[in-house]
Amino acid sequence: MSHEPGQQPPAPRSESPEERADRNLVELLQELRVVQTGVQILFAFLLGLAFTSRFPQLDAFQRTAYVVTLLLTVVTSAVLATPVALHRGLFHRGVKPRIVALSARHAQIGLALLTLALNGAVLLLMDVVLGRTAAIVITTVTTAIFASLWFLLPWTVRRR
Template sequence: MENTGRHETPQERDDRNFAELLQELRVTQTGVQILFAFLLGLVFTQRFPELDDYQRNTYVVTLLLAVVAAALFTAPAALHRVLFRRHAKRRIVQVSARFALAGLVFLALALTASVMLIMDVALSRLAGQVTGGCVALLFAWLWLLIPLWLRQMPPPPIPESSGPESSGPESSGPESSGPESSRPDSSRPGS
């Protein structure tokens, strides 16, 4: 068992990783749903017929990017349902994590294209392209470069614990406030 500073079995670790992944997906999926609803409603506005070809094409691409992001963020639920009771939690976590990363890429592209379209309609084509480029750089900085930089840093030392529940920083956060709050019940069949 790898030394993570947690006293958990591989099955408990898989359950915790899946629960954490689902929590992340809940946050991102809400954003995609709001964006998708906005985009669906946009086509029915009075101003939509006035858009030029570039703006309509940008709209269609943005809508499709949001659909792909939504599909990727909901795929882990379908994967879990199909593989339920097959003792495949580790595989589900690994594949779902890849779906989540791909979903983040498509969400960033959809949000960037949305801002580009809105700025193009509200101000000018140049304003849309410049703002879209700035938003893309912002996502690259926050969602890619900073995480990669942090990943390269050495991990902090794991605090010594006197028992199953450590009093160090690992046990003070919301993700480890107790076994029931951070992990699904590992005694459930098939999960």
């Protein structure tokens, strides 16, 4: 475990492997509840978008961006809900550490997919509002922000 310079490392928890797996799963499922709400809001927004009066005016690029973003959102939702299905399907089977490991991996994959879905929505909206060049520039910046905060930052902290 890493700690801040000049500070004592945290004392190890006195918990059994089973207790650790229980705690880790509860923490992970709570994190996923928060993220899943955002995915549901994005999905609802995208569904409603198709029924607006301006939707038929989208060009081929915008329609493709819409369809890809909508499908990414659906897949993201499925991937982020997989830990719940794993827990339900394997409950009381004595494989909680495996459930935690698989769930953590699905959470990472889900965050990567969510990054793509959110930035797909940014690309589509910015293309409609500001034009293609601005949309590509802005989406590149927002994608870099997500990559930095969600992936690079944890990786950097983990390496220390």
